[in-house]
Amino acid sequence: MANKTVTTLGVAAALAGAMTMAATFSAQAAGKEKCWGVAKAGQNDCANAAGTHSCAGQSTVDYHGGDWKLVDAGTCAELGGQLTSFEGVNADVKS
Numbered sequence: 534m535a536n537k538t539v540t541t542l543g544v545a546a547a548l549a550g551a552m553t554m555a556a557t558f559s560a561q562a563a564g565k566e567k568c569w570g571v572a573k574a575g576q577n578d579c580a581n582a583a584g585t586h587s588c589a590g591q592s593t594v595d596y597h598g599g600d601w602k603l604v605d606a607g608t609c610a611e612l613g614g615q616l617t618s619f620e621g622v623n624a625d626v627k628s
Contacts, residue, residue: 564605564606565603565604565605565606566603566604566605566606566607566609566616567601567602567603567616568601568602568603568604568608568609568612568614568615568616569582569598569599569600569601569614569615569616569617569618569619569623570596570597570598570600570601570613570614570615570619570622570623570625570626571596571601571602571604571609571612571613571614571623571626572592572595572596572597572600572601572602573592573595573596574592574593574594574595575590575591575592575593576590576592576602577589577590577591577592577600577601577602578601578602578603579601581597581599581600581601581618582598582599582600582618583599585599594622595622596622596623596624596626597621597622597623598615598618598619598620598621598622598623599618599619599620601614601618611627612626612627613625613626613627614626
């Protein structure tokens with residue numbers, strides 16, 4: 534019975550991950566892009582680059598270069614962010 538429970542939990546986790554990926558790809562296909570270094574603490578979208586958290590809303594530092602938000606395509610630079618992750622905190626973000 535324990536193996537069946539572990540298998541069920543594994544399948545549930547895999548489905549949840551796939552749904553998150555699908556939502557991200559769907560948003561990107563809808564004219565969005567990942568913008569790194571513009572998320573306030575607790576307002577990031579999904580996992581960070583370092584792998585220290587794996588879900589939206591788990592960032593603990595404002596404008597950290599390892600956390601991202603989906604923004605309208607072409608607006609990341611205007612916000613002061615970058616299209617790739619970077620180390621440290623973004624001092625260039627425009628609130």
